[in-house]
Amino acid sequence: xxxxxxxxxxxVTEAQTAITSGADAIGLVGRMPSGQGVISDEIICAIAxxxxxxxxTFLLTSETSSGGIISHHKRVNTNTIQIVDAxxxxxxxxxxxxLPNVKIVQVIHVLGEKSIEEALKISExxxxxxxxxxxxxxxVKELGGTGRTHNWAISRKIxxxxxxxxxxxxxxxxxxxxxxxxxxxxxxxxxxxxxxTDGKLDERKLEAFFKALP
Numbered sequence: 001x002x003x004x005x006x007x008x009x010x011x012v013t014e015a016q017t018a019i020t021s022g023a024d025a026i027g028l029v030g031r032m033p034s035g036q037g038v039i040s041d042e043i044i045c046a047i048a049x050x051x052x053x054x055x056x057t058f059l060l061t062s063e064t065s066s067g068g069i070i071s072h073h074k075r076v077n078t079n080t081i082q083i084v085d086a087x088x089x090x091x092x093x094x095x096x097x098x099l100p101n102v103k104i105v106q107v108i109h110v111l112g113e114k115s116i117e118e119a120l121k122i123s124e125x126x127x128x129x130x131x132x133x134x135x136x137x138x139x140v141k142e143l144g145g146t147g148r149t150h151n152w153a154i155s156r157k158i159x160x161x162x163x164x165x166x167x168x169x170x171x172x173x174x175x176x177x178x179x180x181x182x183x184x185x186x187x188x189x190x191x192x193x194x195x196x197t198d199g200k201l202d203e204r205k206l207e208a209f210f211k212a213l214p
Contacts, residue, residue, distance in 0.1 A: 002186070002213065002214075003024040003188030004210070005056070008037025008192040011047065012047055017203060018206070026047070026055065026056070026057060029060045029145070030072060035142065036145040036193065041072070044059060045075065049077070057080060058082045060082045061082070061084065064087060066095050066098075069081060069095055081102055087106075107144065109133065110131050110150040110151060111150075128165050133169070133170030134170075144169070147193040152180060159184055165188065167187060168189050173191070173193075173195070174208040174212040177191075177194075178212055182214065
């Protein structure tokens with residue numbers, strides 16, 4: 001069965017709604033340069049503490065150093081770290097050594113064929129890849145929550161060659177999720193704006209999303 005991650009969770013109540021609907025994982029968004037769903041570390045910690053196993057709690061961090069990522073995680077204590085920007089200082093090994101029981105997910109923003117090489121190189125160092133539609137090259141970085149799809153044919157190539165499981169994100173909703181899964185064949189999918197109305201988790205959209213899954 002494909003894994004389902006509901007991202008941009010903003011409260012314990014939203015987490016409970018997502019989990020009751022069938023989510024295998026929730027995403028908790030830390031400080032970002034842009035995008036939706038940002039909440040404080042205190043709220044992230046409270047939500048993560050409320051989530052029962054085996055549901056995964058993903059901390060979305062924009063930190064770009066291993067030290068910064070480790071410090072951010074220690075403030076919130078999720079069971080998974082989702083690194084949304086490129087790691088520029090330190091190494092994944094630093095993170096793994098300090099947080100041996102925490103899964104490491106690296107986001108790859110699919111901008112073209114060059115993203116394939118980037119993804120495959122990083123896949124050797126992390127537990128999961130997540131393919132999204134942001135653009136870290138802009139003056140104000142887009143690191144997720146754009147509501148846009150990207151070239152799924154490129155994502156399919158990454159899935160076929162990756163040595164680790166791959167989540168697909170970016171503009172997914174009830175209307176396109178079946179096609180996205182058919183094309184990409186990911187391990188899991190990640191949805192934020194596609195199950196929200198005016199920034200709030202929408203139970204009807206959430207139900208429609210789960211019903212649309214193949």
